[in-house]
Amino acid sequence: MLNEFMSYLGSNVTPGGANNQLWALIYVLIIFAGVSVAVMAMNWFERKALAHFQIRLGPMRVGPHGLLQPIADALKLMLKEDIIPQEADQFVFWIAPVIGLLAAFTVYTVIPFGPSQAVSDMNIGILFMLGVSSLGVLGIVVAGWASNSHYPLIGALRSSAQMVSYEIAMGLAVVSAILMTSFNASGTGTLSMIGIVRSQQQQGIWFIFKFFPLGLVAFVNFVVAMIAETNRAPFDMAEAESELTAGYHTEYSGLRWSLFMLSEYAAMIAVSSIAVTLWLGGWLRPFPNLLHAPGWDFVFSLFPGLTFLGLAAIAFIGVARMPAHFSFKIQRIGLAAFAAILGFIALLLLLIAVAGRSSSSDTSIAARFREGIDYVYWFVLKVALFMYLFIWLRATWPRYRFDQLMRIGWKVLLPITLGVLVLTAIVGVIVS
C-alpha cells in the first residue's frame, strides 16, 4: 500500500497511465469533493450575482453575506420529506437522479487539470466525454416519464428533443477542433484530452485563435450548444417554470431533487472543461511559449496566491463595511475569520511559488508542487470564467420559445459548424 503510494510521487503521467489504483482512487475522491464544493460555491455565487444583476441583495441572513446559505440549503433538503408519488413508477423514479449523477461525475475521469493531474488519459478521451455526458439525458427523460404526471412528461420530451438536436452541432464543433490537432509534422491528430492540450502547446496557439475566425466560430457554436445541452437559460425550456412549473423534476423533492441540481451543475462544469480543453489551452498559462523564461514562470506562478489575496481583500472590505450595530458582531467576526483563512491560503500559495521558483527542469518537491498548482489554477480559472458566463447569460437573456430553439439548433448551428469543419479541413490542407 505504502509502496504503491510512494512509487507514484514525482511521476509525469496520470495514475491511470502509471497503472496506480491507489492514486486513481485518491484523485477520484479529490475530484468528487472538489466538484461538490464547487457546486455549493456556484450555488451561492449564482444567487448573489443574479441578485446584484437585478439590484437586489440576495441571501444575506445565513452567515455574513449569506455565505453559509448553501450549507443551510443542503441541510434543509436532506431533512425534507422524500415523497414518491403513489402512481409513479417506483424503481425508475428512484434510479433516474442516480443515472444523471453518475453520467455527470463519470466524465471527470478524463478531464485534464494538468499534464498528469487527471485520473486517466484515455486514447478516446473526448469521445468518452461526449458519450458519457450524452447518457445524462437518459436521467432526465426517465425522470419525467416515471413521475407519471403531465408537466414532467412534457418537460422531459422537450429536454430530450433539445439535447439530441444540440448534440449534433456540439459534436461537429468538437470535430473541427480535433481536426486542428492533426496539423503537425506527423499529420495525425488525437482524441486524448491531454494530447489535445499538448498539441495546442506544440502549435503555439490556442485553437480559439487558430485559422481566425474559424476556431472562434467553432468555439462560439460550441458554447451555444453547450448551454442548450445543460438545459440552462436562455434554453431552459425543460424547466420553464412559467409553463411547466418545474419541468421534469416537478414531482421530486428533498434529497432526490438536490441530486438533480448537483448533476446539472456538475455537467455544467464538465462541458465548460471540454470547451477550455479544446479551445482555450486547458492547463496552459497565457503565452507559455512566447514568455518562456524562469523569470516569467515565476511571475505567472504568483497568480494563484494573488488571486486568493484579492479574495481576502474583498472579504476584509466586507468586514470594514459591516454596520457598526452590535447585532452584526458575530457576522463580523465570522467574515473576518473567513478573510483570514483566505489570506492564509494566499500566503501559503505565495510561499510555494517563491520556494519553487527555480527553473522548470528542477525536480525538487517544491518546484513540482508549484507546477501542479499552476496547472490546476489556470484550468480552474478558465472554467470559472465559463461558470460566470452561464450566470451572466441567465441574467441577461429571456427564454427562447421551443420552435425558435429548434430553428437555431438545426438551421443555424448545424450548417455553420458543418461549414466551419469543411473550411478548417481546406485551410489546413492549404497551409500545411
Place this chain on the structure above:
Amino acid sequence: MIPLFISALDSALRQPAGIAPFLISFVAPANGEMAPVATPFFFYLLSGLAVAGGLLVITRHNPVHCALALIVTLIAVAHLYLMLYAPFVAGVQIIVYAGGIMVLFLFVIMLVNIERASKDRRFNRIWPVGLAAACALMGLFVSAFVKSRALFPDRMIKLPEASNTQEIATALYGEAGRMGQYTFAFEIASLLLLVAILGAVIMTKKRI
C-alpha cells in the same frame, strides 16, 4: 465508483502488473512484454450484466423498463469492446447506441400507450420460431468460429491501445496520398444512411 472502475479497466488494459489476485490476466504474457490483460473478473462481470440485461429486455412487461435494460446491455457490451483493445468502438457504441438511439427509443415509447402494451401477452405462439431462429444464429456463429479458426487469432492481437483510433483512421481513409482499404465501403454505407434519412423525411412529411 464508476470512474474508479473505468480507470481501473483503462489502466488494466495498459499493463498486466499484479493489481489484485482476481485481476491476473488469463493469457500468459507473451515473450514477457505487454501481455493481454482481459481479466476473467471483468469479463464475467460484464458478460453477466449483458446477459442479464438481455433477459430483462424480453421478460419485462413495461417497455420503458425494457429500454433501460437494453441500455445496461449496450453499456456492458461497450466495456467488452474496451477489453478487446477497441476503445474507439467502445466510445462510439456509447455515443451512438446508448446516448443517441436509446434516447430516441425512449422518446417514442413514452408517446405510446403503455397501458395496452403491458397487458399484451409476452410470449405468444411464435416463441418456438424465435427459439429456433436463436439456435440457428448461435449455430452459425459457432460453426463460423470452428470452421475458420485460421481467421481468428489464437491469442489476442497486441494492438497498442494508445494508437487504436489512428489505426482505424488509417484503415478507413488510408495513409497520405493512398486510399484506405475500406474507404469505398465506408462512403457507400454513409450514402445508404443518407438515402434512408431522406426516405423517412419524405414519407412522414405531407408537404415538402
